[in-house]
Amino acid sequence: xxxxxxxHGEDITEKVLSFENVETIxxxxxxxxxxxxxxxxxxxxxxxxxxxxxxxxxGWKTRxxxxxxxxxxxxxxxxxxxxxxxxxxxxxxxxxx
Numbered sequence: 116x117x118x119x120x121x122x123h124g125e126d127i128t129e130k131v132l133s134f135e136n137v138e139t140i141x142x143x144x145x146x147x148x149x150x151x152x153x154x155x156x157x158x159x160x161x162x163x164x165x166x167x168x169x170x171x172x173x174g175w176k177t178r179x180x181x182x183x184x185x186x187x188x189x190x191x192x193x194x195x196x197x198x199x200x201x202x203x204x205x206x207x208x209x210x211x212x
Contacts, residue, residue, distance in 0.1 A: 134185040141166065156180045156187050 138144050149155040158176045160168060170177070170189060179188040 128191040129188060130190075131179075131186055131188045134187070137187070150182070150185065153180050153182055 134145055134150065146155070156177050158167070158171060160171065174192050175189045176192050177187050177189055181187070
């Protein structure tokens, strides 16, 4: 999802989006199953869920999926790992972003 890649360039490492926001970004609608099954927005790769590959390939994962409020939090994986280990990085090589 190019939108998420752009956020990382703005030093945004976490972003909560409504399902409606996601639909605006992808210029389409999420399948009904995405609103019924939390697993649809999980981080597991499945051929029938190509949208997941887009955010995973861009270095983002999901957490805190709220089915009642229809929101999902995306977080940038590398940035979260760097922070978790207390590593200070001045600038990440483009190949790692």
